[in-house]
Amino acid sequence: MLMYSWMKFVEIAPERYDWAVSFITGGRIDRIKDRIADQVRAGDRVVDIGCGTGTLGLRCLEKGAYVTGLDASEFMLEQFRKSAAERGLTERLKLIQASVTQLEKHFADESVDVITSTMVLGEFPREYLDFIFRHCHRILRPGGRLLTADEVWPDTPGRRMIARATMAAFWIPQFLLLRRVTYPISDLEGLIALAGFHIERVDRWPGSSFRLVYGVRPPQFPEAEDTAPMREVTIR
């Protein structure tokens, strides 16, 4: 019986999902999404990979962007559609139910200005990420940006140990709330760079394994400034 109630409790409930993600990340996720949305300008063609219930997509829509939300879950998309309709933002919104590896089927080469993804890629292993980032590179216009926010493994062994301990402590509550175990990504910047992106900036948060990586598809004729060393910003 206990297991049954467990299952009942943890089964995917989109209406509780946003709250749960917010709770687990200590509200940080909302601030990250605000920051990503700040990068979006009116008229931009934005693709949100794993858009979920659309908490980021809605922010981009409010900035005047054309947003295409991509998610595998019909239930999540339904939630997104509903909240967009409530705010009267459906005009510039397109929703596609598809897998993350199907990008090139749905978007022509160089047809997108901004690709975003927040807390989605953690469940995929390295080969998947490599595949996804390469396809992102293909569909972005030269100069277009890939904004990825996710948990990453820290670079130093000491921090990695702390991260491991925290993860162990939060494993059960996270599993209970999201029914999903996500793993920190190791060498997120490296993977993005490998796909041909220029890493423009990396935002870190002190005491947290969250990172927001700004990747830019280099313009076709690289200029001198492209070779400038990577800028790292720590935000307090």
Place this chain on the structure above:
Amino acid sequence: MIRRIRGFLWETFHTLFRNFNFPCDLGLFRIGQPGPHSPVFLSGNYTLVVERLRRALAGVDCYLLVANSRGSNVWCAAGMNEFSEHDVIDAINVAGLAGIVSHRRIIAPPYAAPGVNVRAVQRETGFHIQWGPTHLNDLPRYVGQNFKRTNDMLAVQFGFRDRIEQALANTCCYSMTIALGLLFWPKFVLAVMGMILVAYLFGFAFWYRLPEERGWRHTSTLMLSLSAPLILFGVSRHWTPGAFLQWEATLLGVVLLVAMDACGSTPIYKTTIAHWLRHGDYESLFDPVIDPARCTNCMNCVLVCPKDVFAARRNGARKVVAVHPRNCIDCLACVKQCYDDAFFNRSGQYKGDVKSIPRLHEIMTRDWSHLRAEDKWIDHPTTIRNGLPVVAEAAVEARVLEEARL
């Protein structure tokens, strides 16, 4: 020797904790020396099963495509919408399978059927999903028969070994839940853990010997069988009436826990706790009936049903009908695999733990009154033709059946 001990410990750990998610690596794995014509088997990334699959497939040159089921077994993951066509498409794309094998066939476990839209997989990748045997120990036989599955490989089984493993795993799960109590009432909590273990082991070991659950008969038999040794033990220890009462109540609690445990899509429990409390049985809520006007005889439901609920009509109308709806275990694989929207539900009730079917509520509760004529197929005799169940309609088939009975 050390390797064997290690293997045993590994197996024990994963068996005890089999109710938890242990995801393993995703990707395309080679078994033996596969070439471009070698078969491709699909699996979720539930560590224990992937390991057992590798063992079952040893000696067969093939590929094993491990797709993302979030570390759950495929049946649970498929129902929970955590193992869908998207995960299969992702796995095919990332592995670049189309460039590795020359054929376009993937052999998948039928337990994936409640979640995977095979038409979408075919449309997006060109790969055709063929349902293999339900249980992985049938794989060598399946391969030996040149990838031809017979009806007996489809039935869901809950064999002795599986039942014992499940008993141990559930005990482990519940013991962990109450482990904190060891600090405060060590003796009592230990005794409860022991009772849970005995109740599960006894109940599952003699599952098919105990009476079927109708009017709580299974549960009461279990309670009485376990009470007897408890009373004997109490008498030998000169328990006071109060102690008797306390331990009997504890035992009742444990037996109720076992009885209500995991009412869900399992081979044995098929219902909800509410239904069990009211009716005292584990009968499935879903009572499938197929609309012949919509059925296109694609046979998908027959090919995925693990309980032989359906049979095909081959005399006159070529349609599929539900002959044993009472066998149903509510996994809803048939509804998911019906691309003609032909399913209706006589009971109007469903469990609701299957999340992988859009508009499920509408399908489950819509009016089926135009299908009353279909009731005549319930418990209609069937026969096996080409390895699949067929309704025995003509006199010829009646004679075949008669001979089979003799």
